[in-house]
Amino acid sequence: MKGIVSKVALGVAGTGMAVAVAAVAIGPRVSEWYDGRHQEQATYDTGSQAKAERRSMPTWLPDNASSVKYLMSTIGDDRLLRATLPDGRLPSGCTTGLPGKSAHSVPMSLKAGWFPEGVAAKASGSCGHYNVTLTGNQLYAWQDGAAVQAALRAERPTKH
Known part of the structure; x- marks a missing residue:
């Protein structure tokens, strides 16, 4: 036993x-x-198609951009975007120069095989709330949800 x-x-x-x-x-x-x-990923042939099919697509993305890839968090404002720009220049309304500290100090929570690691260290401008870098005619853009929310709070007038 x-x-x-x-x-x-x-x-x-x-x-x-x-x-x-x-x-x-x-x-x-x-x-x-x-x-x-909690992530949605999509690919579009053109910028105009991307903007027509996805409300969260940034309006600054040129209509004639091609090979658009997009990854977003559904529980925040984190975004990754890659697009080929035919003229190899930042879109209209974007600014060049080092973006705010959020581009470098906040680790990206989203990852995609089509978005190179370490690209945040190469940030060369901003488009809306996105930090961007342009490599040849390849645009890489990303936004950090916490930084977006902080910027939106700062833009709202305070009530007294």
């Missing part, structure tokens, strides 16, 4: 160990799944 009890206890302990190992192994996948549930 003692041998049976030992085997049952060992089996239960082994099952507990297997569950713990499985939890460690799938933990990162669950986190990725959860984060992915």
Whole structure:
């Protein structure tokens, strides 16, 4: 009888160990799944198509931009955008120069295979609330939701 009890206890302990190992192994996948549930990604042929199909697409994106890729958080204002600009210049209304500190100090919460890591260190201007950099005719733009909300609060008049 003692041998049976030992085997049952060992089996239960082994099952507990297997569950713990499985939890460690799938933990990162669950986190990725959860984060992915709060993101929407889309590809558009042109800037005009992107703006017609997605209300959150920035209005400064030129209609003649091509190969537009867009990733947004559905629980905040974090955004990534990549587009090919035919003339290789920043869109009208954008400004050149180093953007605010938010471009460099806030780690990007969104990641996409088509958006290079470390691009924030190359920020060379801003378009609306987006920080941007232009590499040849390839525009990379990103916005940090917390920085956007802070800017919007600063733009609102205070009530007394």
